[in-house]
Amino acid sequence: MELALEAPIPHLEEISKLTDFDFILSHLLENREYREHFQRSRRYKILDNSANELPEPVSLTKLLSDAALVKADAIVIPDYANDADRTYANVKAFLSTPESNTYSFFSVIQGTTVQECLSLARRYDTLG
DSSP: OOOOOOOOGGGHHHHHTTOSSEEEEGGGGGSHHHHHHHHHOOSOEEEEOOTTTSSSOOOHHHHHHHHHHHTOSEEEOOOOTTOHHHHHHHHHHHHTSGGGGTSEEEOOOOOSSHHHHHHHHHHHHHTO
């Protein structure tokens, strides 16, 4: 098992020593200390879209800009709580960008029912 943690900014250095890779929240990159910590890091970096921390995730444009800024290895494509269609649209939009060949990525399952979530998983499967 590998471990990543979200850490309070004043404790990034000490908490990072306990983890196996960096899990970065996009919206916090506006903080200079947070941004510089992850810019210096040479570890595997996953950039999250901050959907759980904000009313809506950061935009795909901002996420891709932030990914370049911190040299992320992977991104979590912006997803919308309980909204399979908007989440799927963002996955399709990402796959049409040149960056889809640059970053590994995670597509999040969303929906209001188990059936809707399973349907979204099947839709992802058709994307290749």
